[in-house]
Amino acid sequence: xxxxxxPSTALAQGDAFTLEAAPEKEPEVIYVNEIELxxxxxxxxxxxxxxxxxxxDDGVFPIVNILLMQRPAWDSDETPxxxxxxxxxxxxxxxxxYGEYGVQGNYExxxxxxxxxxxxxxxxxxxxxxxxxxxxxxxxxxxxxxxPSGMTQLLPSLRGIEVxxxxxxxxxxxxxxxxxxxxxxxxxxxxxxxxxxxxxxxFAGYGGNPKAVILPEPIDYETNRVNFFAEYVNKTSMFRFDxxxxxxxxxKSSLTFQNPYTAQGGFVPWDPAAAHPTxxxxxxxEPDNLAHSFSLSAARTLGKTSRISGRLTHTRYEQDENFQxxxxxxALAAPIPLPRNSLDGLIATTIFDLGYTSRPxxxxxxxxxxxxxxxxxxxxxxxxxxxxxxxIDQGGAGSSFARINLPxxxxxxHKVKLDGGYRVIPNTKVSxxxxxxxKKRKVSEVNTLREHTxxxxxxxxxxxxxxxxxxxxxxxxxxxxxxxxxxxxESHPNSTSGFENDPRLRKYFIADRxxxxxxxxxxxxxxxxYTVTLDGAFSIDDYDETEIGLTEVQMASITLDxxxxxxxxxxxxxxxxxxxxxxxxxxxxxxxxNTDCVDVPPGPTATARSWTTTMDDRIxxxxxxxxxQINSRLGIGTDLSFSRALTQVETTSPGLTTExxxxxxxxxxxxxxxxxxxxxxxxxxxxxxxxxxxxTDDFSVDGLGVDxxxxxxxxxxxxxxxxxxxxxxALSYKF
Numbered sequence: 001x002x003x004x005x006x007p008s009t010a011l012a013q014g015d016a017f018t019l020e021a022a023p024e025k026e027p028e029v030i031y032v033n034e035i036e037l038x039x040x041x042x043x044x045x046x047x048x049x050x051x052x053x054x055x056x057d058d059g060v061f062p063i064v065n066i067l068l069m070q071r072p073a074w075d076s077d078e079t080p081x082x083x084x085x086x087x088x089x090x091x092x093x094x095x096x097x098y099g100e101y102g103v104q105g106n107y108e109x110x111x112x113x114x115x116x117x118x119x120x121x122x123x124x125x126x127x128x129x130x131x132x133x134x135x136x137x138x139x140x141x142x143x144x145x146x147x148p149s150g151m152t153q154l155l156p157s158l159r160g161i162e163v164x165x166x167x168x169x170x171x172x173x174x175x176x177x178x179x180x181x182x183x184x185x186x187x188x189x190x191x192x193x194x195x196x197x198x199x200x201x202x203f204a205g206y207g208g209n210p211k212a213v214i215l216p217e218p219i220d221y222e223t224n225r226v227n228f229f230a231e232y233v234n235k236t237s238m239f240r241f242d243x244x245x246x247x248x249x250x251x252k253s254s255l256t257f258q259n260p261y262t263a264q265g266g267f268v269p270w271d272p273a274a275a276h277p278t279x280x281x282x283x284x285x286e287p288d289n290l291a292h293s294f295s296l297s298a299a300r301t302l303g304k305t306s307r308i309s310g311r312l313t314h315t316r317y318e319q320d321e322n323f324q325x326x327x328x329x330x331a332l333a334a335p336i337p338l339p340r341n342s343l344d345g346l347i348a349t350t351i352f353d354l355g356y357t358s359r360p361x362x363x364x365x366x367x368x369x370x371x372x373x374x375x376x377x378x379x380x381x382x383x384x385x386x387x388x389x390x391x392i393d394q395g396g397a398g399s400s401f402a403r404i405n406l407p408x409x410x411x412x413x414h415k416v417k418l419d420g421g422y423r424v425i426p427n428t429k430v431s432x433x434x435x436x437x438x439k440k441r442k443v444s445e446v447n448t449l450r451e452h453t454x455x456x457x458x459x460x461x462x463x464x465x466x467x468x469x470x471x472x473x474x475x476x477x478x479x480x481x482x483x484x485x486x487x488x489x490e491s492h493p494n495s496t497s498g499f500e501n502d503p504r505l506r507k508y509f510i511a512d513r514x515x516x517x518x519x520x521x522x523x524x525x526x527x528x529x530y531t532v533t534l535d536g537a538f539s540i541d542d543y544d545e546t547e548i549g550l551t552e553v554q555m556a557s558i559t560l561d562x563x564x565x566x567x568x569x570x571x572x573x574x575x576x577x578x579x580x581x582x583x584x585x586x587x588x589x590x591x592x593x594n595t596d597c598v599d600v601p602p603g604p605t606a607t608a609r610s611w612t613t614t615m616d617d618r619i620x621x622x623x624x625x626x627x628x629q630i631n632s633r634l635g636i637g638t639d640l641s642f643s644r645a646l647t648q649v650e651t652t653s654p655g656l657t658t659e660x661x662x663x664x665x666x667x668x669x670x671x672x673x674x675x676x677x678x679x680x681x682x683x684x685x686x687x688x689x690x691x692x693x694x695x696t697d698d699f700s701v702d703g704l705g706v707d708x709x710x711x712x713x714x715x716x717x718x719x720x721x722x723x724x725x726x727x728x729x730a731l732s733y734k735f
């Protein structure tokens with residue numbers, strides 16, 4: 001059978017049979033540059049609201065963000081030269097700018113700037129003139145008294161202060177690739193911090209006569225840091241050298257303040273010349289200091305499954321700021337001079353780290369790490385005969401006012417950590433670990449401290465949609481004999497016995513302790529569009545040998561995280577976290593007329609004067625957010641955040657009258673929404689709205705006036721509270 005052939009002209013004459021190439025799809029344009037300009041408005045007039053942003057007043061604020069970059073295509077024949085300029089929050093005080101320029105594989109440079117505000121409160125009040133400076137004086141006339149409530153000129157002379165600081169950082173750096181294996185780099189950072197913080201000043205110190213005042217502390221810091229490194233890397237090895245230099249300069253070396261009190265009696269009566277109006281107090285502020293750090297690190301691959309690494313670091317810290325005189329009051333006698341003009345402080349630390357990881361078998365992996373640290377506080381010691389807080393004449397060399405400065409911290413630390421894991425079945429792995437740490441310190445109540453930790457972990461993925469792990473660890477810490485009065489005896493040149501604290505008191509960071517920790521994490525993803533994570537942890541510290549001090553700490557937390565993507569244009573997430581921290585502390589009410597509290601073991605009177613305090617912190621936080629891309633032009637979103645914190649403190653005693661302290665409570669929540677609308681492919685309008693509410697109750701400041709306390713002039717600030725709205729509208733242009 002012969003198949004008839006169509007005429008060749010048929011294909012050419014009929015449109016239905018004409019074959020045409022499909023039109024090419026226009027490639028999607030990828031924009032890498034963006035400029036966002038707009039304005040925001042808030043009716044919240046709160047210092048706390050602008051704590052880290054600087055938006056502390058109601059009204060309009062600018063919205064300015066930029067991202068500019070240029071880089072040749074990956075397959076281009078052009079020189080791989082690139083640059084980047086990024087600016088965030090340029091219209092407000094929390095602004096930052098970063099710029100980068102370089103040739104890929106040849107060199108890189110950067111420059112950056114950051115401005116970080118920190119607002120604490122602006123409702124403080126002080127009678128002192130000169131806040132922000134180094135000399136604070138009282139107004140005239142001034143009526144001195146033994147208590148703030150008796151100072152008739154205190155309230156009329158109050159002036160407001162804002163307790164705030166601002167940090168500014170300027171940095172620049174350069175990196176050069178010498179060849180594919182070698183590169184060197186250097187960077188420099190200049191930091192400043194200016195503003196006002198708070199500090200407590202006092203006159204006298206014991207014997208029933210101390211008086212104090214909360215002062216505005218001037219902050220004027222400058223820090224300069226230089227870092228240099230050289231690095232070598234090949235397929236199997238790495239070597240790196242680092243050097244860092246840091247210099248801190250405090251332009252305000254001391255703070256002088258006039259005494260607002262009349263002369264006080266007590267066990268050691270004040271010299272009348274030290275009281276108002278001729279009396280002044282002075283103390284040194286943070287001293288200038290230097291630091292040098294040298295570091296060598298190396299790593300090498302051994303075979304196909306092992307690697308060894310090490311790091312050696314040596315750092316020197318130096319401080320030689322001139323001492324302030326014993327007293328600023330010339331009427332007080334101080335015939336014994338300072339033993340030297342400055343601390344001449346020097347601390348050197350040497351740290352060596354060595355690590356090894358390997359997979360000797362397909363199912364087995366092991367790791368070992370050793371760390372050695374040696375700290376040498378080479379600060380010289382001398383006897384200082386101090387003047388008691390600018391209120392009485394200097395004592396003699398044999399008096400109780402003679403003290404020896406103790407260079408704390410010299411000693412060494414050894415730390416060993418071993419870990420191993422074995423995959424018992426394809427989807428389950430069992431890991432075991434052991435860690436040992438030993439610390440030795442020369443000037444410490446405990447000379448040697450040892451801690452052992454054993455741990456076990458099981459990780460499993462029973463099926464494709466679920467995975468998780470659980471880990472348990474137990475550690476026990478014990479030390480050599482606790483010498484409760486060691487520091488007292490070594491710092492008092494004229495004492496062979498005595499104490500400053502109850503001999504049963506144990507400092508929690510060097511006390512014997514048992515710790516148990518457990519944590520578990522479960523991930524569940526029934527489909528690529530749904531994910532659930534549950535993360536829980538619990539730990540308990542038991543200071544079972546402590547009679548006075550911290551006796552138990554319990555920490556618990558649980559977090560639920562849920563993410564859903566029901567369709568490509570909708571996403572939502574939810575999380576909730578609960579945290580609880582509980583601290584138990586035992587003590588004993590003791591004064592100079594009662595020595596029963598220091599009996600070991602305590603007698604009946606000491607038992608009656610014993611007390612136990614429990615502090616319970618609870619924090620609940622949740623967040624909810626959703627986004628919906630309605631169409632190619634319009635996208636909307638919303639979010640909700642809530643946090644509640646509660647602190648309860650309760651004291652019980654078999655013989656003392658006690659009552660719980662008022663609760664400390666804070667509530668914060670924020671409800672927000674936003675919409676993005678594309679006016680053009682590369683031009684977008686952005687509208688955002690948020691409502692914020694903060695409510696706090698803190699008995700330590702609320703209702704506490706400047707003159708409420710008998711022995712302290714406070715600043716009288718209140719805990720922060722605010723509520724209000726924030727709205728923003730901006731245009732984003734991409735190109």
